[in-house]
Amino acid sequence: MAANFNLPGQSDSDSPSLNDQSLFSRSGNRSLRVAEKERRKNEAEDPFVLALKYFSEVEAGTPVYGNDEVERNLVVVEKAAYSRGLSPEAVSVMLEFAMSLRMGTTLCARVLKCLIPATVVPQEAVVRAVVWLGVGKIPTSTQVLFIKWVLTMFDMIDAKDQLRAIYGFIFSFVTDENLCPFICHLLYLLTRKESVYLLLSPQGRQPFVMHLLSLYKVFCPELVTLSIPSRMRSGFRNHNSPWKSALIGIQKRNGSQVAPSISLALTVKDKGSSRKRKHGHLQLPALSSVVNKEAAEPSSLRKVVPLMQLHSFTQLLENMHQIELPAQMGSLLGSSLALQYLDCVQDESAFLRLNFWLGYALHEEFLFCGDGGTSQTSEEALQFLNRLLSTQHFLQEGFSSSEVFLYKFLSVWDGSLLRPQILGLLSNIPVVPSSRIGQLLFEPLMQLFLTSSIFFKCGLMECLNNVLLKWLNWHSVYALEDDWDISLNSHTSINMTLSGFKDSVMELVHFVGRLASLGLQLEGCHSLLLSFILDFYETVCDTFLKYGLPLIVMPPPGVFYPALLATDPVSVDRLAYIMYRWGFFIPMLQSAVNLSGCTYWQAFHISRQTFREFNQYLLFMVSCLLNSKMMFQPGVGVQLNEELLLKSNVPQYWTRFSLIHHPAFMSYAVDFHQKCWPGKKDMDLNSIKNSKMWGWYLDYLFTQGYDGLKHFVQGNISWKSAPADIQQSDSLSASTVEVHAQLS
Amino acid sequence: MSLLRPFSKLPGLNTANILVSLFSLIKLTDFTLETPRLAKSLPLPVENEETRPRIDLVVFIIHLSSELSLQSAEASLKYLDPGYFLGKVCFMVTNARSASVPTERLDAARKLAASLQCPLLFAEDQTPNGVSSATEKLLNILKVAAGHVPMATALYLSNLTRCTLPPDIAQPSFD
Numbered sequence: 016m017a018a019n020f021n022l023p024g025q026s027d028s029d030s031p032s033l034n035d036q037s038l039f040s041r042s043g044n045r046s047l048r049v050a051e052k053e054r055r056k057n058e059a060e061d062p063f064v065l066a067l068k069y070f071s072e073v074e075a076g077t078p079v080y081g082n083d084e085v086e087r088n089l090v091v092v093e094k095a096a097y098s099r100g101l102s103p104e105a106v107s108v109m110l111e112f113a114m115s116l117r118m119g120t121t122l123c124a125r126v127l128k129c130l131i132p133a134t135v136v137p138q139e140a141v142v143r144a145v146v147w148l149g150v151g152k153i154p155t156s157t158q159v160l161f162i163k164w165v166l167t168m169f170d171m172i173d174a175k176d177q178l179r180a181i182y183g184f185i186f187s188f189v190t191d192e193n194l195c196p197f198i199c200h201l202l203y204l205l206t207r208k209e210s211v212y213l214l215l216s217p218q219g220r221q222p223f224v225m226h227l228l229s230l231y232k233v234f235c236p237e238l239v240t241l242s243i244p245s246r247m248r249s250g251f252r253n254h255n256s257p258w259k260s261a262l263i264g265i266q267k268r269n270g271s272q273v274a275p276s277i278s279l280a281l282t283v284k285d286k287g288s289s290r291k292r293k294h295g296h297l298q299l300p301a302l303s304s305v306v307n308k309e310a311a312e313p314s315s316l317r318k319v320v321p322l323m324q325l326h327s328f329t330q331l332l333e334n335m336h337q338i339e340l341p342a343q344m345g346s347l348l349g350s351s352l353a354l355q356y357l358d359c360v361q362d363e364s365a366f367l368r369l370n371f372w373l374g375y376a377l378h379e380e381f382l383f384c385g386d387g388g389t390s391q392t393s394e395e396a397l398q399f400l401n402r403l404l405s406t407q408h409f410l411q412e413g414f415s416s417s418e419v420f421l422y423k424f425l426s427v428w429d430g431s432l433l434r435p436q437i438l439g440l441l442s443n444i445p446v447v448p449s450s451r452i453g454q455l456l457f458e459p460l461m462q463l464f465l466t467s468s469i470f471f472k473c474g475l476m477e478c479l480n481n482v483l484l485k486w487l488n489w490h491s492v493y494a495l496e497d498d499w500d501i502s503l504n505s506h507t508s509i510n511m512t513l514s515g516f517k518d519s520v521m522e523l524v525h526f527v528g529r530l531a532s533l534g535l536q537l538e539g540c541h542s543l544l545l546s547f548i549l550d551f552y553e554t555v556c557d558t559f560l561k562y563g564l565p566l567i568v569m570p571p572p573g574v575f576y577p578a579l580l581a582t583d584p585v586s587v588d589r590l591a592y593i594m595y596r597w598g599f600f601i602p603m604l605q606s607a608v609n610l611s612g613c614t615y616w617q618a619f620h621i622s623r624q625t626f627r628e629f630n631q632y633l634l635f636m637v638s639c640l641l642n643s644k645m646m647f648q649p650g651v652g653v654q655l656n657e658e659l660l661l662k663s664n665v666p667q668y669w670t671r672f673s674l675i676h677h678p679a680f681m682s683y684a685v686d687f688h689q690k691c692w693p694g695k696k697d698m699d700l701n702s703i704k705n706s707k708m709w710g711w712y713l714d715y716l717f718t719q720g721y722d723g724l725k726h727f728v729q730g731n732i733s734w735k736s737a738p739a740d741i742q743q744s745d746s747l748s749a750s751t752v753e754v755h756a757q758l759s
Numbered sequence: 760m761s762l763l764r765p766f767s768k769l770p771g772l773n774t775a776n777i778l779v780s781l782f783s784l785i786k787l788t789d790f791t792l793e794t795p796r797l798a799k800s801l802p803l804p805v806e807n808e809e810t811r812p813r814i815d816l817v818v819f820i821i822h823l824s825s826e827l828s829l830q831s832a833e834a835s836l837k838y839l840d841p842g843y844f845l846g847k848v849c850f851m852v853t854n855a856r857s858a859s860v861p862t863e864r865l866d867a868a869r870k871l872a873a874s875l876q877c878p879l880l881f882a883e884d885q886t887p888n889g890v891s892s893a894t895e896k897l898l899n900i901l902k903v904a905a906g907h908v909p910m911a912t913a914l915y916l917s918n919l920t921r922c923t924l925p926p927d928i929a930q931p932s933f934d
Contacts, residue, residue, distance in 0.1 A: 383858045427855040427865075429881045431892035462878060462920040466896045533919065537903070537911055 048072070066091040071108045075117040085118065093129045100133025100265040103173075107140035114147035114161070124157050127164055131261050135173040141165060142177050145185060155193045162197035167258050169204055179205055199223040203371070206230050230367060331356060348406050358410055373403070374416030382423055400436035413443035425459040430467045438474055442481035446489065449518035457526050464530050469541055472534050476547035479527050483554055486520060487562040517566070524568045527551055532573025540577040542586060548574055549589045556596040565604050567597070569628045579636060580672065584679040584721065592723025594636060595730050597629060641728065643673035643704070674716065675700050687715050763803060764840040765847055768813035775905030777897065778814045802838040815905035816913075817843055818897055821852045821868055823860040829868060836875070846913030847904050848877045851893065853884040872922040879922035
C-alpha cells in the first residue's frame with residue numbers, strides 16, 4: 016500500500032495560513048477519494064476498506080445516536096487497529112474524520128484512542144489535524160488527547176518539515192493554559208535555530224516552559240535573558256498514554272510478518288518498545304531526508320544537509336557548517352559519523368537535545384517500567400546500555416542525563432541488575448561537587464558495597480578506580496597551571512574551581528579508603544579484594560607524576576596493615592611499590608611547593624599529619640620487613656601490648672614479619688635455604704640473617720619478580736645518612752626519614 | 760502480647776536463623792541455609808515457642824505493589840523486642856521501579872526504615888537472578904547478625920548501611 020499523498024496545494028503552501036490550510040485539507044480529501052476509488056475495484060468486499068470509505072465520505076452532521084452503520088464501521092476499524100495497526104492512509108482518513116468533527120465530539124476521542132499506526136503516520140495528516148485544532152470547536156480534553164497522540168507518535172511521523180513550517184501556528188497554542196505543557200513538549204521536539212519564536216514568550220516558570228526556553232537560549236542566547244538553572248527536573252512528563260502498549264504489541268506482532276519490506280524493516284529492526292526503535296532512525300532511507308531537501312524553507316537561504324545523507328568522513332568535513340541534525344537525537348548514538356560530528360563541533364543544542372532524549376529514555380525504560388521490570392534483563396536493554404557506554408567511551412565523557420539517571424537508579428538498585436553496564440556508566444560520571452557527592456553517590460554505594468558479595472565489592476573498587484582516573488584525566492586536560500579555575504569546554508555544565516575539584520577528589524579517595532577498610536574487615540582481608548584496593552592506591556600515588564595533581568593521601572591503617580601482613584607476597588610487593596612511589600614523590604613535591612609558592616600549589620597544602628603518617632608507615636614497614644624488629648609507636652594505627660605479645664609464647668615475636676619469617680615470604684626463605692645448603696637436614700632460617708647471606712637473599716627475592724620490593728629496599732638503603740630521631744619527626748620533608756636499613 | 764526477643768535463647772553452634780516476614784510469598788528459592796522461617800506477620804504463634812530457635816535476623820519484605828504489605832510490616836513491628844532494632848532488623852522492598860507503584864509508598868517505606876535506623880534493601884523479585892542476589896544479600900547480613908563474621912557485629916553493619924531519608928535528587932541544584 017503505497018501512500019500517494021502528492022497534494023496539489025502542498026508546494027505553494029510554504030507559509031500556511033488558516034485559509035491555505037482549509038484549501039489544502041480539502042484537496043487532500045479529494046486525492047484520498049481518488050485513491051479510494053482505485054482500490055475499491057480490487058478490495059471492494061473487504062469490510063475494513065468499506066469502513067474507511069464510509070468514514071472518508073460520511074456527510075457532516077450525520078447523527079451518531081441510533082446510527083448502527085457508524086457503530087459497525089467503527090468497530091471494524093478499532094479491531095483492525097488493535098490487531099495489526101492502521102496503514103498510513105487509514106490513519107489519514109480516521110484522523111481527518113475525527114478532527115473535522117463531522118459526527119460530533121463524542122466520536123472524536125474514541126477514534127483518537129484507536130489511532131495506532133502500523134508503520135508511519137503521514138505528515139500531511141498531522142498538519143491537517145493541527146489546523147483543525149485552530150477551528151476551535153474541539154473540547155479541551157480532546158485537544159489534549161490529540162497533542163498527546165502526536166507526542167507519542169512523533170517518531171513515527173514520516174517527515175517533520177511541514178510541521179516545522181507551521182511552527183508559528185503551533186506556537187500560538189502556547190497561550191492556552193491547558194494545552195501549554197503539551198505544546199511546549201511538541202515545540203521542543205520541533206525547534207530549530209530558525210524557528211526560535213519569542214514574540215509571544217510563554218509565561219511562567221513551570222518546568223515545561225523552562226525546558227523550552229533553555230533550548231531557545233541555546234539557539235539564540237541574545238533573545239533569552241532569563242537565567243536558566245543548569246540542570247532541571249525533566250520538564251515533560253511521561254504520558255502513560257493508552258497507545259504505547261498497543262503500539263509495542265503491534266510492532267512486536269508485525270515484526271515477524273513484514274520484516275522483509277524495506278521501509279518497515281527499519282522500524283522493526285530493534286523490535287520491542289518504541290524507545291529502542293529509535294536507534295534505527297539514522298538508517299532510515301531517503302524518505303525523510305528527501306522531503307527535507309525539497310522543502311527548502313523560504314525564510315532561510317541556508318542550505319542544510321541532513322546528517323543521514325553523509326556517508327564518509329570527507330563528506331562530513333565538507334558539509335560541516337551546514338549539517339542538519341536528525342529529528343531523533345537518539346539516532347546519533349548509533350552512527351560513528353554523527354558522533355564524530357558531535358565531538359568536533361561541540362554543538363550545544365545537539366548535546367541539549369541528546370541529553371533530553373536520553374534522560375527521557377533511561378527514565379522510562381529503567382526507572383518507570385510498565386511491567387514491573389521483567390524486561391530489564393532483555394537483550395534490548397543490554398544493547399541499549401552498551402551502545403550508550405561505547406558512545407561515552409568515544410566522546411570521552413558522560414552525559415549529564417545519564418548522570419542524573421544514575422543517581423536515581425542507585426537509590427533503588429539491588430546491586431545485580433545490569434551490573435556491568437551500570438558500573439560502566441558510573442565510571443564515566445563527571446566530577447561531582449564535594450557538597451553533594453556524599454548524598455548522591457556515597458550513601459547508596461556504601462550500602463550496596465557492604466551488603467553485597469565479594470564479587471560486587473571488587474567490581475565497585477575497580478569502578479571507583481576508573482572514576483578517579485577519569486577525573487584526573489579531565490583535570491589534566493582542562494586545568495591551566497597557575498590558575499584557580501579549571502577552564503571548561505562549553506557544553507559541560509560544571510563550573511568548578513580548582514579547590515572544588517581537589518575537595519571532590521579528596522572526598523572520593525577518603526571514601527574509597529573507608530570502603531576498603533570496611534570491606535577488608537568484613538571479608539577477612541580477602542586477597543582478591545586487596546588487589547583491587549591496591550590498584551586504586553597505585554593510581555592515587557601517581558597523581559602527581561602522571562597527572563600533575565599534587566595530592567597526598569595515605570592509605571588508611573585498615574588497608575596498610577592488612578596489605579603489609581598479608582599472606583600473599585604480591586600484596587606486600589605492591590604495597591612496597593606504593594610506599595616507594597610516595598618516597599620518591601614527596602621530596603619532589605616539597606621542593607616544587609617551596610620553589611614556586613604560587614596559589615596553585617598552595618591549594619594543595621599538605622598537612623603535617625600526612626607526613627607524620629607516611630613516616631610512621633615507612634618506619635614500621637622498614638623495621639618490620641628489613642630490620643626484624645617490630646616497633647609499635649604510640650598513636651599509630653596498630654597498638655599491641657608488649658605483655659600480650661610475650662604471653663603468646665611466640666619466640667622472638669619481633670622478627671616474625673621480617674622478610675625471612677613473614678608468612679608471605681617464608682616459602683622463599685625455605686627455598687633459598689635449601690639452595691644454599693642443599694644437604695643440610697635441620698633448617699635454621701636465622702642463618703640467612705648474616706649480612707652476606709641477607710644480601711644474597713634479597714637479590715634472590717628480586718629475581719622472583721618482586722620489583723616493588725626491590726625499589727623499596729634500594730630506595731631506602733640509598734637514603735641512609737645521618738640518623739635522626741624519627742619518632743618525633745613531624746618534619747615536612749620526607750627526606751628526613753632517615754631509615755636505618757641496617758642488616759641485623 | 761508475646762514479644763520476640765533476640766537474646767532470650769542461646770545460639771546454636773554453626774547455625775543462624777532468619778525470620779522472613781512477608782505479606783505474600785515471593786519465591787525465595789535460593790536459600791541455601793536450612794529453611795528460613797517464614798511468617799506472614801508477627802506475633803508468631805505461641806505453640807512452637809519452646810522449639811523455635813533463636814532468631815538472629817528479622818527481615819520484612821515489603822511489596823510496594825500492595826499497600827497492605829506495608830501496613831502489615833508496620834503492624835508487626837510492635838511485636839519485636841527493642842533489642843532487635845540494634846541491628847537485627849532489615850527491610851527489603853520489591854517493585855521499586857515499577858510505574859504502577861505510587862512514589863509515596865516508597866517514600867513511606869523509606870521513612871519507616873529511616874525512623875527505625877534500619878537498612879532498606881532493594882530486590883528484583885521478577886527475575887531468577889534478582890531473587891538469588893537478594894538472597895545473597897540477606898545471607899551476607901545474616902552472617903554478620905549471627906556473629907559468624909569476626910570483628911563485625913550486627914549493630915556495626917546496620918549502622919553503616921542504615922537508610923537515611925533521601926534528598927530530592929530529582930532536582931540537584933548545582934548553583
